[in-house]
Amino acid sequence: MSISLQLQRAAIGALDLIFPVRCASCDAPGESPFCGVCADTLVPLAPGCPVCGEPGDEALLPLLKPRRCQHCREKPPPFVMATAPYLHGGALAEAIHRLKYERREDLGPALAVLFEGCAGPRSDCLCPIPLHPRRLRQRGYDQARLLADGAAKRFRIPVVPLLTRVRDTGQQVGRDRAARERNVRGAFAGSEKAHGLRVCLVDDVLTTGATAAAAAQALLNAGAARVEVRTLARAP
Numbered sequence: 001m002s003i004s005l006q007l008q009r010a011a012i013g014a015l016d017l018i019f020p021v022r023c024a025s026c027d028a029p030g031e032s033p034f035c036g037v038c039a040d041t042l043v044p045l046a047p048g049c050p051v052c053g054e055p056g057d058e059a060l061l062p063l064l065k066p067r068r069c070q071h072c073r074e075k076p077p078p079f080v081m082a083t084a085p086y087l088h089g090g091a092l093a094e095a096i097h098r099l100k101y102e103r104r105e106d107l108g109p110a111l112a113v114l115f116e117g118c119a120g121p122r123s124d125c126l127c128p129i130p131l132h133p134r135r136l137r138q139r140g141y142d143q144a145r146l147l148a149d150g151a152a153k154r155f156r157i158p159v160v161p162l163l164t165r166v167r168d169t170g171q172q173v174g175r176d177r178a179a180r181e182r183n184v185r186g187a188f189a190g191s192e193k194a195h196g197l198r199v200c201l202v203d204d205v206l207t208t209g210a211t212a213a214a215a216a217q218a219l220l221n222a223g224a225a226r227v228e229v230r231t232l233a234r235a236p
Contacts, residue, residue, distance in 0.1 A: 023106045024219045025091035033110040034091050043119065045083065045234050051076070053083045053234050062179070071177075077209055079201070079216040082229035085117030087236050095102050096204050096222040096232060105141045112150020114232055121200035121228045126152055129188075129203040129205025129215045132168040147232060148202040158202075162194045162222070163215055180210035188215045190222025200228045206236040 007160035021029060023035035034042070035079055049069035056067075066075075068122060086092055095111055098104040108147045128144035136142055167187045199219050206229065216227040 015197070018071045018142050023091075024104075024110050026093035026094075027137060031111055033095070033107075038091035042092055043087040043089065045085060045087055050078075051081055053206065055087070055234070055236060075214065077213045079209075079212060079227040079229050081120060081210055082199045082206055082234075083229070084207060084231045084234040085114050086204060086233050088207075088233035089236070093231055099143050099146075100139075100204065103140070105146065108141075108143060108146025109150050109154045111232060112147050112154070115147075115151040115154045115230065118154075118230050121157070121224075121230060123228055124155060125162075125197060126155065126200050126202050126230075127162045127194075127219070128163050129201055129211060130161070130163050131220035132165040134168055134182040142161045144203045147204060150231065151202055157200070160193070160197075161200075161207055162197075162199060162224075163218060164189045164191070169211075170215050177208040177210065181207050181213070184211050184214040186214070187211075188218035190220075190224065192222060195223030198226050198228075199224050199226050199231055202230070205233045205235060206231040 012121065021030060021032040023031055023038050025038040026032045026035060027039075028035040045053065046055045048054050049067070049072055051072040054069045054071075065163050094160070095107055098112065099107040110234075126148045128142060129146040130136075131139065131142050132138075145159070152159045167189055168188050169183050169187050201215055203212065206212055212229045216229070219227050
């Protein structure tokens with residue numbers, strides 16, 4: 001074993017002593033991203049709408065005959081598909097809340113491991129859905145960028161920031177679908193570097209898909225060839 005490798009392993013061991021691995025939800029030591037108890041609360045996303053990922057009413061029907069949900073049939077989103085490894089709830093919901101609102105920047109790389117449960121996107125690059133600069137200053141980091149950096153290691157696709165949030169839209173929590181869509185309409189601007197690229201958007205949670213749709217539309221307006229979406233969780 002080389003001296004440099006020995007030093008690297010020694011450094012990692014020292015960091016583990018100072019910052020031991022802990023559960024992203026309950027802080028139980030020794031397991032990451034979740035301890036056994038919290039991991040049992042994770043619910044894999046069931047088959048459903050092949051476009052927006054909304055879980056189907058019947059578990060087997062979408063497997064036999066994939067069917068778009070009513071909203072995607074009536075108003076197809078600008079992205080070709082959106083999916084996540086798990087439903088939003090339990091320990092995962094708690095961990096995402098801690099990442100976003102409790103200054104737990106360290107949870108970003110740990111939670112990004114969950115993207116291993118997602119199908120790899122057919123994309124040239126990953127693009128995080130960005131915070132508005134004002135919210136970024138308040139939070140100190142962009143959780144979507146942390147997740148995208150981690151997802152890049154799983155999907156082996158580079159992260160290329162191609163979006164700017166030009167309007168501070170506030171939180172979407174508590175708004176219905178129509179209000180969410182109005183709130184984020186025109187909130188993003190795509191970079192000219194998106195021209196011709198197949199882009200996969202990355203974020204923490206997809207609820208109605210309004211934010212992802214607004215971001216995808218901005219990329220398409222900038223010339224992107226197609227847009228997919230990957231999130232850590234999908235709201236039931």
